Amino acid sequence: MNSSLKNTARMLGAGLRALLVLTLVCGVVYPLAVTGVAQTLFRDQANGSEITSEGRVVGSSLIGQRYDLPVTTGTGEAAAPDLRWFQPRPSNGLGANGVNTRYALILSGATNRAGDNAELVRWVKDAKEAVSRDNSTPGHPVAPSDVPADAVTSSGSGLDPHISPAYARLQVNRVAERNGLDAGRVAELVESHTSDRVLGFIGEPRVNVLQLNLALRASAS
């Protein structure tokens, strides 16, 4: 009994020492070395691929933003989309931090609703209606059946920086009208901001909303 106890203690001691040494190697040296290389070779990417416009940082090319009208504080109303700008996908799964509340963090996330979930069915229906209403302009009505899936569903992260080319094209007439621009000019902007699949087959074609809106702002002014 005594010797097996001693044996166990010896094993635990070895385990602790192994853990501490491997923590030094994998938890200190490795991340610092990778950080060193990353900050030397890929400084821009390692720090969040930030985009600067007119001398100030306006976000990251990788992180989606909302383009909403300012909310009057205290009314408790949901923010309405600012229809001058191209709109991103819904983000019903995003949250705000519930702990460490001296920070105002965005919690990435999805809605986790199943296909037969009543709430999700309602969100999709409402979004479909809103998208077709908001994007219908005189002479260019948008039918609910024209609205692509990504326009009415929330992404996995809630921070999807892209929309499908179909959803971008659907917004062209509205955006042109609101900014007093020629629709052909706006359609050209969408075209030039559409990325194809990588190497022709990896991923999906997509439009980066922030970059498109920056180009739009430059054209409008």
Added chain:
Amino acid sequence: MSPALSGVLQLLALAAALGLVYRPLGDHMARTYSCDRHLRVERWIYKAIGADPTGEMSWPAYLRGVLAFSAVGVLFLYLLQRVQGVLPGSLGFSSIDPDQAFNTAASFVSNTNWQSYYGEQAMGHVVQTGGLAVQNFVSAAVGMAVAVALVRGFARAHTGELGNFWSDLVRGTVRVLLPVSVIGAIVLVACGVIQNFAGIHGVGQFPGGTQQWNGGAVASQEAVKHLGTNGGGYFNANSAHPFENPTPLSNLFEVFLILLIPFALTRTFGRMVGSLRQGYAILAAMATIWVVFTLLMMWTELAHRGTAFEIAGGAMEGKETRFGISGSALFSVATTLTSTGAVNSFHSSNTGLGGGINLLGMQLGETAPGGVGSGLYGMLVMAVVAVFIAGLMVGRTPEYLGRKIGTRQITFAACYLLVTPALVLGFTAAAMALDTPGHSMTNSGAHGFSEILYAYTSGANNNGSAFAGLDADTQWFNTTIGIAMLLGRFLPMVFVLALAGSLAEQTPVPETAGTLRTHKPLFTGLLIGTILIITGLTYFPALALGPLAEGLAS
């Protein structure tokens, strides 16, 4: 190009890339675990541990090493979270509550990486990088060590010795996981994954004003998260978060990292038992299941059955535009057929059948190709059972790789197979019978049941993915899933090592005309059949209540 064609081409590209590195990596791992020389850094580590790396261990001694190292790991990680509030370099985040700290410690040490916390608001630099990421390495190295010990059981004769645990642990970390992780992390940074220690800082926005981001050592953690089939995300959205998985290319690369070691270990196995073709037969079984599951998943997600998806015109809920349906299907099958559990799309919003494929993938015991190490030893236990069934059919003493599969061996294999289903079904039944656990469901009906079945399947199989509609941060779920993860990891290891010990003692029997040829396609087919039948018999009633009911209703 249609999304379906793009998905098939991505699958082919992935298979080609895996095929390219299969031989060099498999052979490198065989050398790693067989050679007599020690690197200088390894000698330095052995000295610090105070262990003799050449001392051979019997199976109980090897097991004691595994358990002691892992027990210390749980305790250390638990304490690190409990004192986070006073640790420097923790962004001023408060300490983690006891039940969640236990759950998280059990989760990362058992290679599960189930997360009941939100990474970006709860864990500071020290816990993420110095605690969680470290277990991403060493829990994977422990899995590989146990697999190698079982392979030695097949390769050795007249000895009860299975190698040295400390040496296997250190070599797996230093010679396999670290170098590949360094390369992987740098590739990911080049794609746009962040790697800094900026902490929480404001970043300007398009409409004006700023928003707060949490900057940390993400790329270094992301690389080993996939390579070690761990799966715990830096951020809550895991690999759907653009800072963890920014481009279609990084997405394919992450799936590659997930599958890299589990597939290549079959080559290591073949090398070490002296017959590469034995390794190929195992590989063929793994690859067949993987390809079939991936194609099925792409089909059901592209067909988008389900009320909300039909109205929307596509199953894009919980999926990112840049990956699309195919890139999400590819990832979600790879993550549930291995023990990874990282997600780039949210499985709860898959179609009913898609969610069922995720569940079934885990319930196969994660053997196609499975977690690093655990996939290989799980598959070898299944091979033992397959050989046994074949032996019963022809009335002959079964043999595998020249080792007799007798009462002892089959007892250990049977115990191994019983552990996980007992945990999954037992805990699911308890949670459904009790009053409060059900309050955590987001969805009701069949999908709500699936949420709970998924949680325990994921925990006991050490996967870590979730039907995340379930609010799992309750005392009940933190505690019971924590227990399921620990028992689901370490009890099977006990039986694997006992099996290895009993095999290594034997005198090999010579191959005769009546020996089952275990390197032929016939055996691969038998192996796949055994896995499907055992899993089907075990889980069919539970699956019928959840995803099947939901899939048939839509």
